Amino acid sequence: MVRLYSVRALLGVILGYCSLLPIASAQQAVSPAPYIWENKLIPPSPEAGALSKVDLNPTVSATGKAPFSIPLYTLAAGGIQVPVQLVYTGGNGIRVNETASNVGLGWVLDAGGVISVTVHGKPDLYNDSYRGHRSFHPALSKYPASSSGYLWCDGANPSSPVNAEHNYAEMVNEGLLDSQPDEFNLKMPGAQTAFALDSTGACYAIPHSNIRIFLKRTAADDPYFEAVDASGNHFIFDQRERTSTISRLNGSTVRPTNGGPYISGFYLSKIINPYGEEILLTYESVFYRQELGTDLEVFHFNSCLDNGSTKSITDAYTVRQQSFTAPRLTSIQAKTGRLDVIYDAQQRLDNPGTNRIAGLTVTTAAGQAVKNFVFAHSYFKTARYAVTDTATQHLYARLKLLSVQENTLPPHVFSYDTLLAVPSRLSFAQDHFGYYNGRDGNQNLIGDLSYDLHADREPDSLACRFALLRSIRYPTGGQQRITYEAPHQLTTSIKRTTYADATLNAGMDTTTQTTMVLGHTRKRSISWILPNTSTGCRSTVAIVQLPLTSTSFQFHASGTSDTTSLVMPKGTYRVTVNNRACQQDGAFISVRYDTLITSQVRLPLYGVRCKKLGFYDSNNRLVKTVSFRFKGTQANQVQPYRRQMYTTKSSPYGDVSCDWSVYMGSQVYTLGFPEAPVYYQQIEQYQDTAQTQGKTVYTYENGRDDVYKPMPGLVPTSYAWLRGQLTDVDHYVQQGGVYSPVKKTQYVYALLHDPEDFWDFQLAPKARHDLNIVGVYIRTVKNLKSLGGCNEYDYGFYKLPSVVRYLSKEIETRYASTDTFQTTKRFYVTNFEHLQPSITTQVFSPQDSASTHITYPSDLDLSSSSPDGQMAALLKLRSKGILTAPVEEIQYRQNKVVKAARFDYSAAAVPVRQKEYAARLAAPSSNFRPARISNGLFTADPSYQPDFSYDLHDRLGNPLQITASADRSNAYLWDEIEEHLLMVARNAQFSQVAATSFESTNSGRWRYDQSAGGSRRPGGRTGRWAYLLTTSSVISSEQLPADDYELSFWVQGSGIPQLQVTGGTQLAGGPNRIATAPGDWQQYRTRLHFTSVGQVSLGATGTGPSLLVDELRLHPVGAQMTTYTHEPLVGLTSQTGPDGRTSYYEYDALGRLLRVRDEQGRILSQQEYQYATQP
Template sequence: MLVHKHLSKLCVLHIFLFFVCLETQAQTNANYIKSLNSLLPVSPNANSIMKYGDVPVTLSNGLPGISVPIYTVEENGMQVPISLSYHAGGIKVDEPASWTGLGWSLSAGGAITREVRGLPDDNEAEIGFFSFVQTNDYYLNHATSKVRDSVFKEASQGRLDLEPDIFYFNAPGIGGKFAFDQETRTFTSLPQQPVKISRDATFNTWKILAPDGTSYYFENKETTTSTTKCDVEVNNFNSVISAWYLSKIVNANQTDSIMFDYSYVAYDYYSAGSSTTYTVLTGDRTLDRPNLNCFSHNYFSGYSRLSGIRTRKYIIEFIKAGIGREDIKDDYALNRINVKSVTGQLIKSYTLNYDYYNSLTCSSQVPDPARNQKRLRLLSVDERGKNDAESPLSYKFTYDSQTLPCRLSYSQDLWGYPNGASNTNPNTLVPKETFIGTRPDGSVVTMTIPGADRSPSEDKMKSGILTKIEYPTGGTTSFEFEANKIGYAASKYIPPKIKYKSQILSDIRYNNEYLDYSYEMQFVINEPPSSLNGYTLTGGVFASAIVEPMCDAANPTACGDYILMGPKTVTFTNTFDNVYLPNGTYTLRAMVSRINDTEPESGFRYFSCSVTYPVLDSSQSNGFLGNYVAGGLRIKRIINSDSVKPQTNNIREFRYHNPVNDSSYGRLLNIPVFNHYETVDVTETLPQGGGWAFKVNYLVRAGNSMVPFVTTQGGYVFYPKVTEYILGTAGNQRTDYQFSFVPAEIDENYPFTPSYDPDWQRGNNEMTTVYRLQDTIYSPQQVTATNFNYYPVSSSNQPFYKDLLAILTGNKNFYVIKDANDEFNTGMLEPELVPIVSQYMVPTGRFYKQSDTTMTIDPMVNKLTLVNSYKYGDTGQQLIEQKSTDSKGQVRTTKYSYPTDGELSTSHISSTVQNKMISENRLTTPLVSSISVNTAELKKELLFYNYQGKILALDSLQSSFYSAVPALDMAILQYDTYGNPITIKQRDGLFRKYIWAKDRGIVQASCISPVNANVVFTSFEYPGELSWNEASRTSSKSFTGKMAYQLSGASISITGLDAASRYFIYIWIENGASCTVDGVSLNYSGRSFNGWRLMSGTLTSKSQCVISGSGLVDHLTIVPEKSVFEGNVYDDAYHITSKTDNRALIYFYEYDSMGRLKVIRDQEGNILKQVDYQYQAPLTK
């Protein structure tokens, strides 16, 4: 049986001009000089004090991006931000805590994880998807029926893999997902990105090449082995590699790397498996199948716990706690993060402090109850500098005080969040099921199969969620959450917001007075079709009734008789329950004479009859729009409070509903499916011969949706429209956002294939409207509308998308052959020879931002409009053209060309160089750009490259104006072995020189000179800088930095000077020391400080010299005359401790133990600036 299913990025522009960043508007020569200046460290400034957090919010799913920044490791253009991140979508019942606490995760590297579909793709022995010889298309359309049926049967029994796994990758600078393309035998990203993904089949490791040529290696593997224990059976599964962790990042020139170290882990914990029930629907005989409740015992092992990060400059240590965790066996919490220099000097440390969530008592069904009643909770993070003894700067966290249920508890809603329901009688996660049907006579009949209460509870859903962060300043950020809501009846499992109506007929008589013989009342039912009445075409309600007094054994006669008359008639004495009443006018009649026949002991006679039924709340009176609570939380309000000036609180409010009818904009990303049908054909034989055959049909219900839930960044509900209000002393602002929305496509037929979900078409900001508050009315101030092309074609008009074909097989028809005297067990079930086969597609493709229009409206309602259109390349997906049209009709066009993309000619680049750039995936390297206004070209810039070994070197940059012949803007004449520029010739003819600290990647000095002459600068901090005796470098005393040089018996040789240039030489010597250059004494400059004297002199016609003498010397500078010079000395934490210029003027910088600037002094020790860090409100008298 073949079921045929649906067959039907925005590129972020990262353009690097080596070390010069090319803006979307072409740069001028001044911009290049500015970029070159950016190579130099800026003068130290006072650290800004963060009063409270600026928390970003992903508005389309209502999730705030809560994080605590730790440190950012930088190395030759590569960055690794380290932070603690919190997912604020709600705490799930089954959710285990990470080693940084429940809801928190450490962001400090990267990993490749996967969603296994079918079998793991990397299975060997030609059964995994990677190693399959033939394609799925071959088996569907070209193989013989015998081969096809054999393959599909093997797949249905778990012995072949016909589905590609979905792999997720995340690392600094890259992220996304990918799958294996059988036809091309390559890995394709989803959506398509200009990354190259390769797998080493021998070692089963990964390499991802980013579009700028940076390489990411994922070589540390974590293996998961699961044992599933159900009520009646245990299933063991083979070990699966569940994650590959980032092991190193290598820059495009392969001169620098960031290394990630891991320690071995081996721990285990339980997770909830599933609940399954079997209800016999039809059949000649019954065949009982046991209901199942399952738990999975998961074992994790491998070198997968991050223990360190190493670069040329830094060592980051991640230190686990000394004792094991109480909630997960053999696992440990992250106790401390140390940031050190490569020399081992402590720069900063972060200590994480914990306790545990203590949950409600676990039921007897839950394994390992002692551990599952606890979950690790992060209380605070203490930041310290190089001195551990000092008081820390602390981040403190407060959480919702409601007690979480025991982990693995059945007390959870459809999405796994707490809902307060016990669901222990019986123990099951299978939701209660109600079927509504119509008889031939038009009457409605219902059937309810008992099960768990999986309805969501907004209150319980908040259990344990983060509610406040307190910063070292005493400022706070508070979070108010509310449940996700959708604006329509998505599923019968998701109850609408309802209220109850009651029609009451009653009377009471005192002093033994008699009731009337009968009573009547009329009422009208007029409820539209909704989930409450099964969407019957005529509407109506399901009603229940109860009366007092009732007829029972204790009161057999003193009760009334009741009849409800109308479109449906119901006669009852005590109660009726869940009876369908069509819309119409009803008469309720009570006949109570029998109550009068009895002498009341209490002295009064009474009766009461109540007919009650649920109806949609008023906001949902049309049966469709409304607010249906769904799984997970969204942010409602963020309150930032300044402890020094609490009156300046900043409040951000978020609204997700239509203000006209109060209906939520929320959309569920896909609909849950909890049941399907199975058939068993039974043949029973008798010992004496003969027998019989019969068929049994089952309703199979599950505790988890058989179609996996679709999420966007962990959120189950999507909001196409959101309004944000910012309220504060600076004024009130409103911003409306509108996002693209495409729901996942699901098939509700067995076997349940994964949803077809091109998620890149969802969540793109299509319109933003900013309002200003004028009096009491919000008036639009700026409107930005953006158009996206989700199905772009290439320059040759070919589509980019090529969905990947997957095949899912399954069995829902089984047979049993057994002796009639044998008791049935599930091991007797055999699948039919031909399974059910479903083909589905894994979506690929790409999308681009096509255009945007921004209209600005001033207070006089004048409008200014700017329209941008964008064009992208086929291969590297880079922006190759941007056209901007203003309100006056002037069109500004900017074009770019890259190694694979662009319409501008790149003939100035050698084909050998360009092809090598392409082979190394250096797709974002700009080669040429131009700017035109209307039809006239204003400027064109050409960039020339060559390879120096593995280093892609920018030779020069040329510019032309108004279509003239290009002229030299800049030429880079020399690089060091790490690809850092040494000598640059500027457009004005001056030469810019750099001195780099060996093996540190930091600029020690720069010099702009009229001559191309080498410069000398050293404070003797690092070995091997000049020709000297290493043993003479000493830390006993120094003028700047930590080191000086002992000249006694150990001279310094200087080579590489320009004999045609005149140099100034400066050197500081200790009092009592002497210093000569080629035997000529230097002159005392008259400047001294702290026991040191500045000596100076000139060098003429020298290509080399020798500095000799006795005693300690420090801070040597040799610069050509007429130069602008800057020299820097660093401490082990790479803070600048002193700066000098071409006049040998020195400024000293002092820091506290936290690495914050405290004092700036001149060379005479005078304080120029002093900084005091006040983290709390100042004391007042």
């Protein structure tokens, strides 16, 4: 075979550049390379890709990756929470070409959100390339029939029926259509999903989700995305990351056809709740570059039809580089406070142009410092780092996170595996999934063994563990240590072994004999060699079973050489070789048998998994171990080496067709394959402490990806969302050395289409929630267009299925020594907009069940042009994206209604709950009529009677007054910044109460000086603040209706505030001192009688001293008021009950509740924290 190499390549599988040279004639000195498939896949940036790896699963996942996270802080506003945490994503191993984030290798700062983009073909958002996408295709013609997946034409004018399909392939090949949808991965607080764009630009979640995603445009026509969750919160992703890609092909710089600049990521910049509350994320722009690695494609020439002479073609190497103009997070701001990200002033050694995160600061809305985090780093460095020139040193170092310290607390300290060599980021020493395998002698990534210079791509269970996290020491002094192991798969090995029962030779003119004992009846192979009879020899062989009888086994042969197989009974045999009267050597006989030995062989797989977690206290004593056993190991069906070699045709010599074998070696990230190479169907988790031993068994779904035709680098139809979902959780406790079951929970899911049934192309979309967006790969197989004909194309396709999947059943079984009890919950989802269970049924026994039916706004017909008030409110809820507000809840028992409630909403700009109704049923009813809308009118069962009314709300929708059907009202006060409850007063209307501890911006229906530098003073009785009463700084209540009231307050010192009552009088004898407390605090109480609308004021006397007052409370006589104080960004600090007694809550430096005291400072309860798994 003559070796030929290409002068151009699209090398590797993504980012390839195809330099189309003119067709050469047979007389030319150098022939062009064959036309080959060009995959245009571009990965997201390191930061965006790292954020997309964050796993929301809090337990060891189905990939064997243990979750390690360090919660730092959570910002909140309007019911929205943005957790800020450090997450370790390297639990399955670090890939050779992985770039460290600005936190460190294997770590990511999970704060905010991102939509990362993996480009397939042309960037979808460039000139609206998504318009070439198809959710259905005509059946593609296949020719020839024996080689499916080819598009061809006959001459210059292709005839029907292949014309449309061939023209489609032509347009894709010429870059006029984009046939490959890009992959978008959304990560935002509390949610993750993938999605793709159809030909109209609509976003389809994969699988279908109640998170609605919209592609939008700015006034300058720049694209951005907006996501809306089921609660109506809007997430704006408009901070764009732009990427450009260039390639150096054999030293010459070229730019791929999809090289950019294109948008590779959209970062979250704003979260808006339905009431207009916002959380803002700000960014600054940075620019940096990174090498993506070297790909190689080699062409072996096989043959041409005329067997003409061939010309040498040089190897083609492609080195790819990406440059990023990327936003990096600088702050997150809510009304409650602000988090700032501090970057180091010096550029990183491993990624020039970027800076490591040096720290985080958290401040309150008033600018008060709450938390300060300091990050310490160093670098993992290879042996070549010190001897490498400064221009390439960054390839031999990776950022390492050493510790994170909060304020003056002891730090979180991280240690890593330092015994294993750290490879260069561009090293070829990679297994098939890109993990380090220590084969530093590899010169490329071609793993096909038939290639002369092939690389060793087999996994190495030790080398792949480089730089892995080994332990975390917590601020408490406790430590968590991680032990890893290499995944493996047990396979059955069958080995054939031959055993000889007898072997006998006879020389010239001799006879030899032996006795053979066979212990088993079995088929045996008898082979013999005897001298040729033409020489006059009459040699014979014989096998006779002893003792010799008429039924004994006998075998005789003469004058031949042969082998036969016969079943020989067990027993004793005489074997004879007779070579008498023969002057030749070589008479021979053998009796043997073969046996198959079956054994279990451990087949090494890729990456690592968590084997054991050890938890140690501050004295380094082991207090708990958690170990894991993995079953049902499954490697990904579609692995990168599946298409390392393929064949192609070309016509480099005029119209002469030639065959080539193409060998491919590509960086793994260019292939677009799943992040995790191995999944497990079952994980056993063993927990051992000094007191208990337990076991939990997790069973997961483990669906495989599918591929229509294994083309080079063809991305599979991914069902990753099916993998890793829990199907069973079994809990055991060890008793007497045996694990006994305690509880079992089973989860059953409904999939509203079976991917196997929908594999063929859809002729039309099935439904809005059930859509297969199809990606088609086109590869030129034969180029005849320049010769006046037309090209022949190979094609393959994959799907992006947006289908509904939900939990349909949950079965819980509890085990006891004398009985087993089982309950079953069934969930029915009938509306694919909100995806909430419309019916939940709980089965207690075959004869006993209960179900709850819940109706949501989108379940009702809201199409009327003249809606009534309730329908208008439901329309408003739906338009605001509030999908999960219940309209009606009905409980059935034995198919009869036993309880029902419905909810009315206001039709305000932001709807709020207005009334609750309860069905007054004398007995379980079979005639109950569920709520419905007919001709724009909302109707419900006549048994409904008012239960509660929500009379007043604040601007955030929090209730201020709720009135029961018995005309008894409860009043509430809320902190509009922190959104904490400040006061609840039972048996009181909102207009009748006033309460303040002078902590919040909410004055609690009191009027006083709230200006900065005003009369508020530190050192309050119930919180941090009190109020200084002077003759000029008085406190007045809001207007109060006529009634009898009770007023109470605390005063520091011996003076008493002067009360002035308008519209009523103070009852004689007040205020009366009712309690004292440390710090010279006195508590007073008095009663007021209002005959008309009025108010009460407190001030200092003109001759007395200024007074410090706190915990000022006013409510009707007979009402029960409870008030609360909170420390900003910390938590509840005090609670004062209806009896006026206060409990105080104290926290340690880690923000954990430490103790509770009464108003005299006496300890009511105290928490003592031992080492926990994650402090």
